[in-house]
Amino acid sequence: MASGSGQKLTIGVDVGGTNIRAGLVGARGRVYHRDKRPTPREGEAGEIVAAIVASIEAMLSKPKVTRKKITGIGVAAPGPLNTKTGVIMNPPNLPSWRDLPLKKILEKELKIPVDLENDANAAAVGEHWIGAGKNADSMIMITLGTGVGGGLIIGGKLWHGASDVAGEIGHTTIDPEGMRCACGNKGCLEVYVSATGIAERMRSVLDQGGESAVVEMLNGDRSKLTSELIYEAAEEGDLLARLTLEDTGVYLGIGVANLVNVFNPELVVVGGGVTRAGRLLFDPMKAEANKRSFQAAAKAVEIVPGELGDDAGIIGAARTVMLRKRRS
Amino acid sequence: MASGSGQKLTIGVDVGGTNIRAGLVGARGRVYHRDKRPTPREGEAGEIVAAIVASIEAMLSKPKVTRKKITGIGVAAPGPLNTKTGVIMNPPNLPSWRDLPLKKILEKELKIPVDLENDANAAAVGEHWIGAGKNADSMIMITLGTGVGGGLIIGGKLWHGASDVAGEIGHTTIDPEGMRCACGNKGCLEVYVSATGIAERMRSVLDQGGESAVVEMLNGDRSKLTSELIYEAAEEGDLLARLTLEDTGVYLGIGVANLVNVFNPELVVVGGGVTRAGRLLFDPMKAEANKRSFQAAAKAVEIVPGELGDDAGIIGAARTVMLRKRRS
Numbered sequence: 052m053a054s055g056s057g058q059k060l061t062i063g064v065d066v067g068g069t070n071i072r073a074g075l076v077g078a079r080g081r082v083y084h085r086d087k088r089p090t091p092r093e094g095e096a097g098e099i100v101a102a103i104v105a106s107i108e109a110m111l112s113k114p115k116v117t118r119k120k121i122t123g124i125g126v127a128a129p130g131p132l133n134t135k136t137g138v139i140m141n142p143p144n145l146p147s148w149r150d151l152p153l154k155k156i157l158e159k160e161l162k163i164p165v166d167l168e169n170d171a172n173a174a175a176v177g178e179h180w181i182g183a184g185k186n187a188d189s190m191i192m193i194t195l196g197t198g199v200g201g202g203l204i205i206g207g208k209l210w211h212g213a214s215d216v217a218g219e220i221g222h223t224t225i226d227p228e229g230m231r232c233a234c235g236n237k238g239c240l241e242v243y244v245s246a247t248g249i250a251e252r253m254r255s256v257l258d259q260g261g262e263s264a265v266v267e268m269l270n271g272d273r274s275k276l277t278s279e280l281i282y283e284a285a286e287e288g289d290l291l292a293r294l295t296l297e298d299t300g301v302y303l304g305i306g307v308a309n310l311v312n313v314f315n316p317e318l319v320v321v322g323g324g325v326t327r328a329g330r331l332l333f334d335p336m337k338a339e340a341n342k343r344s345f346q347a348a349a350k351a352v353e354i355v356p357g358e359l360g361d362d363a364g365i366i367g368a369a370r371t372v373m374l375r376k377r378r379s
Numbered sequence: 380m381a382s383g384s385g386q387k388l389t390i391g392v393d394v395g396g397t398n399i400r401a402g403l404v405g406a407r408g409r410v411y412h413r414d415k416r417p418t419p420r421e422g423e424a425g426e427i428v429a430a431i432v433a434s435i436e437a438m439l440s441k442p443k444v445t446r447k448k449i450t451g452i453g454v455a456a457p458g459p460l461n462t463k464t465g466v467i468m469n470p471p472n473l474p475s476w477r478d479l480p481l482k483k484i485l486e487k488e489l490k491i492p493v494d495l496e497n498d499a500n501a502a503a504v505g506e507h508w509i510g511a512g513k514n515a516d517s518m519i520m521i522t523l524g525t526g527v528g529g530g531l532i533i534g535g536k537l538w539h540g541a542s543d544v545a546g547e548i549g550h551t552t553i554d555p556e557g558m559r560c561a562c563g564n565k566g567c568l569e570v571y572v573s574a575t576g577i578a579e580r581m582r583s584v585l586d587q588g589g590e591s592a593v594v595e596m597l598n599g600d601r602s603k604l605t606s607e608l609i610y611e612a613a614e615e616g617d618l619l620a621r622l623t624l625e626d627t628g629v630y631l632g633i634g635v636a637n638l639v640n641v642f643n644p645e646l647v648v649v650g651g652g653v654t655r656a657g658r659l660l661f662d663p664m665k666a667e668a669n670k671r672s673f674q675a676a677a678k679a680v681e682i683v684p685g686e687l688g689d690d691a692g693i694i695g696a697a698r699t700v701m702l703r704k705r706r707s
Contacts, residue, residue: 131675140675189541201641205533212643213517214679222673223637227554236636236671308564309551309637313529315540343564345550347459347468351542 304339632667
């Protein structure tokens, strides 16, 4: 138990559209305690901030944890955000957060230094530190959840870009005349491969008369279809669910090939809830990526699932604090 | 005149599918002499190598140029190639060059150290040194010619990737069910926006009965249609030629937006012969890129034409030698 060992601890918080997760992270990345609570979805910014504070206080109140042992708090949140000022700009999934100075608010409330990082970047940093990307010189992280995020490790370091928004892989166009995305563009990768996108694609086939076991699982209410239900049905052999996941893999493979051709990375790590679909997703993704990549780039890259699961954001957020302290 | 000044000189050579260009480059990037000769297109590898040697010897034979003044020879050549071993792998536009150890051959012949660099990377290095990208921390170079190449400057340095093939922007998919590319993939950017691609797209509209002044300019022989002729006709107001260039800009804009969303660079520099089309190409490209880019990334980026023209490759190849010498 770290809290007795005298070692320094960092609090990592991962603020998602669905859940807020927090963890006490040791100097080598071990997570000692965890807290998980639903994100007040319909709430004002203040309500969500209160939930974040509560999750951090849950960590601080663990036995033998003293404020002196805490090096800082790392918060992974949906972008776009400014890591220097700690202000969240206008996250599509948390619309009440326009121009929210989250770093300042949390520091005032908690009297502990706070670092903010984009959620997909945090996952990239976490996987690169102690997960699937350990020691990689170049790595692309793709996170598949409610949205699709990305993070780039170049020359062993996270690449933030000119205005802190590098890695918006979900909003690269894979079909110029494709479906409309919430960002205003048409044919974004996210529209096809996010959890929402997967469910919507299958729903539209069902609406056109497609047959699947999920209809019965939903008692006919197709509006309740989720990506999780699709994995379940696919694992039980449902053909339409399998085809939906296969198409998801193909779309993802196109996006991955584009990244591989431009970056020529050592590693592509794919994480997030959607990867629970496992090989039903990874096999067609790898095949398509391989088909569309330049041979010399395809040979050099490995495409692997993330290793840290739901902890990736917490661990990466904590690591962000450690790296910033090392630099300063 | 540098040759009298005692300053060090570097020879830069740019081996293209159409021409071999060489130049004597001063320590600050000034080009003192130039040589240009056609690439023996149907020739064996040996014939092309002989032409390269001749172009370098033309530089060495300039008055007051002595071998002692030459720091090295930089050669920009079509990739994929290995910059460490100096071997050219399998360039689609120079098929006789499979696994050609160009560095070794030239060093044996000329007794001067040779550095090899991918042609689009060399253009990126040149523009970043003394052209449109001076002092940029992050920059994407796109070269539009017979093919479409790319080079990435990240953190002020050229990014080579895990196996020396980063920057293959021309082979990113912009339409998954699009036209077949020479690389085997479907819907690559190169198919739409290379000089060849532009001519082919317009030819296919003519074949379907489209009307244009170029038909007369070609005396009816549509197989001779070139991108240059299309610019000429467009400048004279030919509607179909203008639409062809506008479409080219839109396709390019999709490719640029994808790069901007992933990298979030300060600068995108577009160079190469096709940019002679000027605003007829740049205006629709910028509009489409802006429409499809994330707001925070679109705001941070400038999209500009290259400044070094046909010298970009020569200057960048020479700069590659200087940078390598500085490191070693």
